[in-house]
Structures are given as C-alpha cells and as structure tokens.
Amino acid sequence: MKTMQNIARLAATAILCAAGALAGTAVAKDFKYAIGQPPGSYNEKMGQEYAKRVKQHTNGRHSVRVYPMTLLNMAETSAGVRDGIADIGFLLTPYFPAEYPHTNLISEASMMLRLMGDEVRGKEASAFVGAISEFIFFNCPECHQEFAKQNSVYTGHIGGSSYGLICTKPIKSEADLKGKRLRAGAANWSRWATAVGATPITMSANEMREALAQGVVDCAILSTPEIHNFGLMEAIKDITMAIPGGIFTTAGFNMNTKAWQGLSVDDRKAFLRASAEGGAYTPWIYQQKENELIEEAKKKGVRLHDADPALVKKTQAFIEQDMNTISKYFAEKHGVKRGDEMLATFRPILTKWVKLVQPVTSMEQLGDLYWKEIYSKVDVARHGQ
Known part of the structure; x- marks a missing residue:
C-alpha cells in the first residue's frame, strides 16, 4: 500500500513539475x-x-x-x-x-x-x-x-x-568637410556625410579610438558621452556639435x-x-x-567650434529631404514595403x-x-x- 502511495506521490510531483515547465515557471x-x-x-x-x-x-x-x-x-x-x-x-x-x-x-x-x-x-x-x-x-x-x-x-x-563631430582637426564649414573621412555608425549619417562632401567610413565603435589616433578617420559622428565610454579624449583635438544631429x-x-x-x-x-x-x-x-x-574636453585643450550657418542650413535641408527619401532607401536596399506608413505613424x-x-x-x-x-x-x- 505504501509503495502504491509513494508511486502516486512521485507521479503527482512529476505532473506538477511538467505543468510548471509548460507554464514557464522556470x-x-x-x-x-x-x-x-x-x-x-x-x-x-x-x-x-x-x-x-x-x-x-x-x-x-x-x-x-x-x-x-x-x-x-x-x-x-x-x-x-x-x-x-x-x-x-x-x-x-x-x-x-x-x-x-x-x-x-x-x-x-x-x-x-x-x-x-x-x-x-x-x-x-x-x-x-x-x-x-x-x-x-x-x-x-x-x-x-x-x-x-x-x-x-x-x-x-x-x-x-545628440550626435555631433568628434574630430582630430577643425570642422566649421562645408569646405572643411570636403574629402574628410567620417566614421558613421548608421546609414543616415553616412548619407549626410556624402551629402556634405565627406567620405563615410563604417567600422565598429570598438575600433574608433585607434582609427582616430592613427589618422584612419578624421572625425567620428558621436555624442560627447561616448568620448568617455571609448576612451577617446587623448585621440581628439576638435569638437563641432551643431551638426549633424540625431541620436x-x-x-x-x-x-x-x-x-x-x-x-x-x-x-x-x-x-x-x-x-x-x-x-x-x-x-x-x-x-x-x-x-x-x-567642459572636460576644453580643459584638456580640445577646441570647441560653432558650425558655419550655411552648413547648418544645408544639414537642415538634408534632414528634411532624407525624411522624404528614407523609406525609398530602405525599400530599395532592404525590401521594406511600408516605410512611408511606418514614418507617418511614428512621427x-x-x-x-x-x-x-x-x-x-x-x-x-x-x-x-x-x-x-x-x-x-x-x-x-x-x-x-
């Protein structure tokens, strides 16, 4: 009798464990x-x-x-x-x-x-x-x-x-950007870099410090807290935060x-x-x-620059245009079918x-x-x- 009761208890325990697993009680x-x-x-x-x-x-x-x-x-x-x-x-x-x-x-x-x-x-x-x-x-x-x-x-x-330009040389105008190599972490900033005459460079954020220090890139498009996160302070000389924006x-x-x-x-x-x-x-x-x-960067000798109004205006015009073309870009590049609808819902x-x-x-x-x-x-x- 006790043997049957023990078997019954074990069976009940097994059922409860199985039910618990199915319910996700990990x-x-x-x-x-x-x-x-x-x-x-x-x-x-x-x-x-x-x-x-x-x-x-x-x-x-x-x-x-x-x-x-x-x-x-x-x-x-x-x-x-x-x-x-x-x-x-x-x-x-x-x-x-x-x-x-x-x-x-x-x-x-x-x-x-x-x-x-x-x-x-x-x-x-x-x-x-x-x-x-x-x-x-x-x-x-x-x-x-x-x-x-x-x-x-x-x-x-x-x-x-917000994202700006973290650089090894002064960037104030569109002329300053011509031919410069900009590390861009996403396609929107790559499109902006191309629009202002710069060359976008794709690389992992883990590679930025060495790339800036060795002159592989002239700027990284980043927010200023990333200077701390990736130890960039010793590798940069100039910051321009008015452009391009975005996060x-x-x-x-x-x-x-x-x-x-x-x-x-x-x-x-x-x-x-x-x-x-x-x-x-x-x-x-x-x-x-x-x-x-x-402020910390300025104390270490990094120069802070205002962007030329013409460059700010061109950036603003690019953003307005990009909001109209981004869905087309993703449709052509990645097969996104309802980009316009998504953006219209998101705004x-x-x-x-x-x-x-x-x-x-x-x-x-x-x-x-x-x-x-x-x-x-x-x-x-x-x-x-």
Missing part, C-alpha cells in the same frame, strides 16, 4: 548579459542598474551577470544572442542592416528630432527612446518578425544624446527566445519593468553628461513623447514614465511566443 537562473562597451562605460553601468532591477522585481528568483566587452563584442552580439552564447544582448541593430531593416528605418529617422523645434533640445534621448520603444512594441509586427528570425525577443530600446538607439536588452519563453508570465513582466526602469539610465545620464564632457508618437518628457526631472521619473506608458501595456502572455 527555476532560478543567472542570466548572461553581453554589452560590447568596456567596463566603466555609461552603458555598463546601465547594465548593472538593469541587473539590480531584475533581482528586485523577480524577488530574487533571477539574477543578471553583466559581461562588458568580454563575452561578445558589438559585431558579435546579434549572432551571440541567437546562438545562446548570451541570454541577453546590448544589440546595436544598425550594425546589422540586413537583419533588422524595419527596426533600423525608425532608428535612422532620429535626425527628425532636428525638425521638432527648441522644445526637444536636451531631451532628445528621453523622447526618442520612449517613442521608438512604443512604436516597435505596438506598431511594427515586421520588427518583431526580424527579432524572431534571429531567435530573439524584443524587450525595449535605449539611446544616447543612436540600441535594442538594449534583446533576449534569446528560449530564455524569454522559459520565464513565467510574472517574471517576463518583471524583466520588462527592469528594461523600463534600468534602461532609463542611459538616456538620462547621456543628457546629464553631454555638457560635462565638453505623432515622437511628438507625443517630446511633450511627455518635459516635466521629467530624474532617472526614476523617466523609468516610471516608460513603464506606465509602454512596458506595462505589453501582453507578456503572448509577446515573444
């Missing part, structure tokens, strides 16, 4: 998070903030270990998450134009910020990160299909402050599909909350640090976010705003399934 796990930026960079610190929030919101069931520039570099992150080398990856989608064309169309529309007036100045990152995250979660099924093809699940964007965005917490589906519904919600709150670190800190880095979302971030005065408020307006509305029972 055992505690230490998730590997690959960030292709070095230790001490702002995004490595963002990763630590995200990890803290994951532990908090899962009540300690799960933890995240951050691997800055050790597990995967930037060029390896997409395939590394796909193949399960990392559970979560800091994914720079513009590095992979063929894999993420719909996502990149919106990402590369960031120069649109220059057309939105003074209200957005100094809040570009907060507004655009909110807008692109909302758009991809709820208005871009093609984007989710792109991630799914790479065996990953989209869990939100992050992004930094760089990253799918900051891209998760391997198996890792995501192994989470319970409650834990998926907890990871998204960590994305909202921890991910607010990057746009917030970049906005706080951009002027600080300029009012961005306008809304420019207004939403105006009263925000802290990283915590920004994270709460992202959670309330975007991440809390994701149907985690269906997302990524």
Whole structure:
C-alpha cells in the first residue's frame, strides 16, 4: 500500500513539475548579459542598474551577470544572442542592416528630432527612446518578425544624446568637410556625410579610438558621452556639435527566445519593468553628461567650434529631404514595403513623447514614465511566443 502511495506521490510531483515547465515557471537562473562597451562605460553601468532591477522585481528568483566587452563584442552580439552564447544582448541593430531593416528605418529617422523645434533640445534621448520603444512594441509586427528570425525577443530600446563631430582637426564649414573621412555608425549619417562632401567610413565603435589616433578617420559622428565610454579624449583635438544631429538607439536588452519563453508570465513582466526602469539610465545620464564632457574636453585643450550657418542650413535641408527619401532607401536596399506608413505613424508618437518628457526631472521619473506608458501595456502572455 505504501509503495502504491509513494508511486502516486512521485507521479503527482512529476505532473506538477511538467505543468510548471509548460507554464514557464522556470527555476532560478543567472542570466548572461553581453554589452560590447568596456567596463566603466555609461552603458555598463546601465547594465548593472538593469541587473539590480531584475533581482528586485523577480524577488530574487533571477539574477543578471553583466559581461562588458568580454563575452561578445558589438559585431558579435546579434549572432551571440541567437546562438545562446548570451541570454541577453546590448544589440546595436544598425550594425546589422540586413537583419533588422524595419527596426533600423525608425532608428535612422532620429535626425527628425532636428525638425521638432527648441522644445526637444536636451531631451532628445528621453523622447526618442520612449517613442521608438512604443512604436516597435505596438506598431511594427515586421520588427518583431526580424527579432524572431534571429531567435530573439524584443524587450525595449535605449539611446544616447545628440550626435555631433568628434574630430582630430577643425570642422566649421562645408569646405572643411570636403574629402574628410567620417566614421558613421548608421546609414543616415553616412548619407549626410556624402551629402556634405565627406567620405563615410563604417567600422565598429570598438575600433574608433585607434582609427582616430592613427589618422584612419578624421572625425567620428558621436555624442560627447561616448568620448568617455571609448576612451577617446587623448585621440581628439576638435569638437563641432551643431551638426549633424540625431541620436543612436540600441535594442538594449534583446533576449534569446528560449530564455524569454522559459520565464513565467510574472517574471517576463518583471524583466520588462527592469528594461523600463534600468534602461532609463542611459538616456538620462547621456543628457546629464553631454555638457560635462565638453567642459572636460576644453580643459584638456580640445577646441570647441560653432558650425558655419550655411552648413547648418544645408544639414537642415538634408534632414528634411532624407525624411522624404528614407523609406525609398530602405525599400530599395532592404525590401521594406511600408516605410512611408511606418514614418507617418511614428512621427505623432515622437511628438507625443517630446511633450511627455518635459516635466521629467530624474532617472526614476523617466523609468516610471516608460513603464506606465509602454512596458506595462505589453501582453507578456503572448509577446515573444
């Protein structure tokens, strides 16, 4: 009799374990998070903030270990998450134009910020990160299909402050740009470089310092906080921030599909909350640090330049034209079929976010705003399934 009872108990336990697995009630796990930026960079610190929030919101069931520039570099992150080398990856989608064309169309529309007036100045990152995250979660099924093809699940964007020219020589006018080699991290800045007579150079951000120091490139198109992140201070001599504008965005917490589906519904919600709150670190800190880095550079002898009004005007004209041609570019290069519709949907979302971030005065408020307006509305029972 006892033998039969023991067998019954074992069978019941097995059934409960199987049911738990099907429901996604995974055992505690230490998730590997690959960030292709070095230790001490702002995004490595963002990763630590995200990890803290994951532990908090899962009540300690799960933890995240951050691997800055050790597990995967930037060029390896997409395939590394796909193949399960990392559970979560800091994914720079513009590095992979063929894999993420719909996502990149919106990402590369960031120069649109220059057309939105003074209200957005100094809040570009907060507004655009909110807008692109909302758009991809709820208005871009093609984007989710792109991630799914790479065996990953989209869990939100992050992004930094406005882009300018970080150089080894003075750039003030269009004449100064003629023939100059500009490292461009995405196609929109490559198109701008060509339009002003410069030569765009494609390379990983991990290669920028050496390229600037050895004269392989004359400038990098970057935000000033990246001077700190990539140790560029000793390699640069001149900064011109009035051009070209736009920001760089990253799918900051891209998760391997198996890792995501192994989470319970409650834990998926907890990871998204960590994305909202921890991910607010990057746009917030970049906005706080951009002027600080300029002042530090000036103290070290780096010259700060204003751009010639004619060059600013030409840049503005390029942006207006590029907003009309970007969908055609992505249709021809990458087969994106509804680019015009996507941009038409995205623009009012961005306008809304420019207004939403105006009263925000802290990283915590920004994270709460992202959670309330975007991440809390994701149907985690269906997302990524």
